[in-house]
Amino acid sequence: MLHHTRIRLAATAAVAVAAMALTACGAGSGDEIVDKPKATASAKADSGSDKEPAAEKSSAAPDVAKVGDTLGLKGMEPGSELDVTVLKVVDNAKSSDEFFAPESGNRWIGVQFQLVNTGTKVYSDAPMNGAKMADDQGQQFGTMIADITAGPSMSSDVRLKPGGKALGWIVFEVPKASKAATVTFGMDSGFAEQIGEWKL
Template sequence: MAMLILGGAVAAAGVGCGSDSSIDYGVHTNDHGENPAMEKKVITVDSTERIEQNQQLGLTAEGTIKGKAPGILLRVIVQDVFETSFTDGTKAPPGMRVMAVEVQIVNAGSRVFNDSPAAGTTVVDAAGKKYTSLPGAVAVDGGEVFPNPFGLQPRDQRTALVPFVVPVGVNIKQVGFRVDKGGESGLWRVP
């Protein structure tokens, strides 16, 4: 299984990466005005080279990720991670809070992408624990949630949210995105 590691200080034991070396190609920002002095840097290299170098991406950096099936190729940008709330009456369990990951997906392949982005997105806390997105359809404050089912034609793009419920006090440090079962995955660091 091809695995692409794109993210911050990734512990080898935490994500199954074979190396603790890393390459930092610049500073990144989430483009929401927190630090206008920082610049966005887009990194695009061959996926084999990314795997070998354990390349890191920050928020707003683009990763090109291949699916298992021929013709599935996505350009993915994790734009933001923020705390939010449900707007459809759904309640977070006691001691939990609602987070959303804003993801932009561009279909750079030759086939329709028919997988749910929410199914392939995870968040990882500072201790290395992974959280999966919420099953089913919910609505959150801050934007539209990716629909399920989801279809994206070649050359089309979509930006939407993937919601999560995580314990209060948990610090989200990484966002993972997998194209499909058996496809590549990417990992972005969260400041």
């Protein structure tokens, strides 16, 4: 009986080690937060070797993405990729519809996103489904369908062939007392493993 128990324990340990190895390799590791912006190319191309170190230094990406930065994100399917840029943020955004406004005690924050299909597949999604905002307390807020005076809203049905672009505002409703800290975006309505994050 003791011999059988030892065999079972050894088998259980082997399964546990195999599971840890799979996790270490990235299988089922969950969401990956992408907050390192793409390096920007140097403004001037120079063939002189004495200029190369300076060009490399100027193209280094900042540590954390902020407004104006572009993040390269991947979707769930191979060939599904976007360059996503948070271009502008308007706190306390005004409604362009006089009959529609934030609920009492809340305000709207508009975020202008630019999406560029850098993959080999057609991108088809409702971008607002993949966007979220968080305040400095860690509370998360989803998006809402609203038009603001800052500019046109992001379409709720975006289809981009490779190389195609989409530009528009996505609106979040947050409490007036909340301090917005980050905005995130994920492909495939937020179900992709890579999630882009920008500090506000």
